Amino acid sequence: MNRKHSIRSRLSVQSVRTTYHDILPFLRWFEFSKERNLSDLTPEALDQYADLIADSKVSYNPKRRQLLAVSRVWLLSPFLPAHYRLVSPPWERLGNLEDIVGASDWTAENKTEPIHPATMSPLLIWCQRLVNDLSTDVIEASSVRDKMKSSIPKEQPSNGLEIINSYIRELQLTGQKLPATIVRNRRQGRSTAVAAEYLSATLGVPQFALKGIHHKYEVSNEASAPLPYKPMGTIDGKPWTDSIDYYEATRLKRLVLTACLVVVCYLSGMRGEEVRALKRGCCTEITDDDGSTSFRIEGQTFKSATNEHGNLIPGGKTREVPWTVIGPVAHAIHIAERLHGQELLFPQSEFNVISRPSATRGTSVSNQSAKANVGWLIDWCNEQAERLEREHEIIPEDPAGLVVLRRFRRTLAWFIYRLPGGRVALGIQYGHLHSYTTDGYGSRVSAGLRDLFPMEEALSVSDGLARAVDAADNGSHVSGPAAERYKRAVEEYRDVYSGKVMNAKQAASLMRNPALRIYDNGPQILACCYDPAKALCHPDRKVNKAVGQSPDPTACDSRCANIARTDEHIERIQQLIDESKREAESEAVPLPLRERSKQRVSLLEALVQAHDETGVEL
Template identity: 40%
Template sequence: MTSPTTDAGPVLIDPAPDTFVLPFTRLRPGVDPAQLPRFADLTWRLSLMNRKESVRPLVIDWSRCPAPLRPALMRAAFAELHVPTPAVLLQQRASRSVTQPTSLRQYFLTWIRFARWLASRGVLELSQVTAEDLEVYAEHRRTAGRRWRTDQRALGVISRLWAYAPFLPESDRLVMPPWEDPAAVMSDFLGTNDDAPEGENAVPIVHPAVMSPLLVWALRTVLDLGEDIVAATREHRRLLASIPAQATPGGIETVRDHMRRLLASGQRLPASVGPAAAAVAARYGGELPPMANTFLAAALGVTPGQVATARGSMAEELRPEHFGPGPVLDVPIAGRIGDLPWRPPIGFDEVDSLVLHLSTAALICCAYLSGMRPEEVLALRRGCCTRTERSDGTLRFQVTGHHFKGVLDEDGNAIPEGELRPDPWIVLEPVARAIAVAEQLEDGELLFTRTLFRGARRTIEARTQLSSDAAVERIRAFTVWANQLAVAHGRTHELIPADPDGAVALRRFRRTIAWFIYRQPGGRIALAVQYGHAATA
């Protein structure tokens, strides 16, 4: 990436409305050009530049910025995307010559909040901002009750507007912030730093009273209940694969004959009890419950549309009492909780949710028991785990995968796709079992994807890897499901309580297992070896 300069100095940033916003050299391979935002668009999807699969959509909505200041900030954002980081910023510890999309989104959101504050004070151009205004803004942030370091980073992001001023029209040029004065220190504007010491990990551990039963249920689901769910998944997929792609000749009459035979023999029609069944019933109204169209289509070799048409043609003949429970799969239940089977036979409409819970349990086991970072465990691929029998008869399980933290190119910029970790992770057998389960659930190379179930929402980006945010929601759903099983089996001592520090996120697992290991004899040395803690090593 080169700086737009001429012999007369920098070329001012003033893109035409139809100018593509994102640098072509940074785009994800295979991106459809029709998806690329142009300068006049109010929505910029920055993740089109990110080659890390688990990243969030990273959308910037410029409509949230006050209209008078919006063009100036959009030009500054364009400069951030196309001009290498100015030297004055490279002198700061955390700056790189190329900024990653996740950081860019935070920068632009900080600018939008700053613009709202300016607009509330009647400032309509960046060039109108004075050093005194910026001192007042620092005081405004200081009194809002945020962490000192959060405010420090925010003021540093405002400094970026000043750093790019030479590349912007005169009306867009921000005065040098007073905290950038060589004689100034940030505490002059934000007060005394009362945060934890620099370098101390501020991520809260998962409370032991939460982590213990959560791990119990994750291991139980993978080791004891997983075989039943995997067997049901195979049968479910076999049935779905048997549905023809096109309407079968005479299929509607075949369905009607089947329905009438069931009713004549005193049997009831299978109803749909899937998550969307209630919504469908409410949408279309009527007294009759929704029928299990997909299951009947698979059983009769017709399309779901033909089943729906046949049911509609018999509406005058049907009554609510003609419908029974949802269809179940012909898969025996082998898993047990205590002395009892863990559940009745698995229903056709329950498979998708059970697959998600099993995949989540495998993810919890892998992330917690290995100590991998979130992006590392989410990037695991089929065949990553190997089993080696040593000469003394013991078994060793190794996991090979990519790591991302500290992976830099020759210019010191982060490599988003990471690189293969030179040393594999040494893991326990339950982690190897969890990986094997994930491999049975997924069809592709990745072990944890957002497209695991049929109802996965599609996005305009061809990304499949699960994101950390989506993992939080799956862990929350798994917790609810595990607690339902605990109550059903009278195991209230295994209920998973709410964590006092909020949602259980993947990044908290690594911190939690480290907390436990550190408190064991020799734990500090073990952490240095397994987790690569540079300071301890």
């Protein structure tokens, strides 16, 4: 029998665990039945069990899994003793579980919440700053610390006691205290202790020689173990720190590696598990025929990694088409490679807070560890923002909760649709990424970035119509061939959607309504009341085009019957007229460009005049 890949011949460890929990209700039900063997169960008895599952107070997915768990037992019947062999469950003959457990609550909308822009923007600023401006200091300071640590002798030199006493006398003369480090204890909280390892490396004596030194002389009440390295990094031209603490160097290295992880996850659009599996040397620079450069990443893909039998390959498989990424991603990968010498780009041992690095060597950073480190990164950035009096760069708490790796990919889709000319930006800055990562992701369009877009497109349209409702309440006007359609759309949106929080079902309803497909084309300064039958941006347009199609903002035609302009558009056009007039009158502008500016002024003034003469009130 041919089955979908959802029932595979070999299960992953997680699927085995899930299947065990899904089969338990059936085993408990069978325990209290009259039959002694599974082979004694009749189709009618299994029908009763299906009814029991259908009436249970769980959602569609658990119900479906619980019935499929029984189907697995049936599928294994040829390999089981006779008394364990089940008859074919009734739902297998029906072929549609919805007839038994009800309609699915699944929607195409990706339910992962995007990171709020108020959180994502300063987070990206700080991560780029750490990677671009501060990473060299951290790498150099870590190197200095490692050399100091490796120089600590194991045996007491002949003049060791003299060195220690001489050091203490110098502290007494200068009024300084013993260097200290911050100790974090669950019971006592934060406290200070003598920086023994730092002192050993500085004085050239073993740590045991310093035992009891804190009883002989006073210890500083704050961290004071600066490395002999002068930081060179700056923030807006000002030094970011005067020194780097001996004990802070390792934590800063982990901080920069976490920033690299964020940059790669967010700006590449790769899935979290794909980023975590990247290896040293994965990114290469490619020179195109026109002399321009791009960067490509070779790595593993997991979602579509199946063998000829449809079974998942646990370790994933090499992606046939490399990811193409922008410069900041390539630079973040380069910095990550400089931070450690392991094969994996983001190894768990480099993100450990408590456990020994050797215990996790050879494994990639876990989602849990990545989440904890991103949280620590945000806390550190906020501390620095306050210390450096950069309150405008404080990273606020995200309304949807903790920042985890899977949310970066979701957030990328959010920004693509909300930036002016978002799809144009995707085509230019992420041009290769659109063809490779969106359409070819795992050899399936539905497995790529495009599956994240529908809700964002709906929310973008909704935001535009919400602004139009506000403008209409303030007496705004609209003009153009599609003015009446724009007005009707605003009225319908006000009656149906205004003031409501849009869910996935409402978003789908909005995008199915051809009357509400209003797109704001920022570069062309107009609103597109999109009707595929009238659209000049699609030369192959047909009357029966699917409503799912969107306009092409890069091919907007001024003759199109879908155009409408509001007072807001006219204000922006007036600003362009003023700029063009200044260029036309400037002696510094070449004559051909001045003539072009004059022509532009004429065309734009005609639009303003038409709006004043034909505009109708919203």
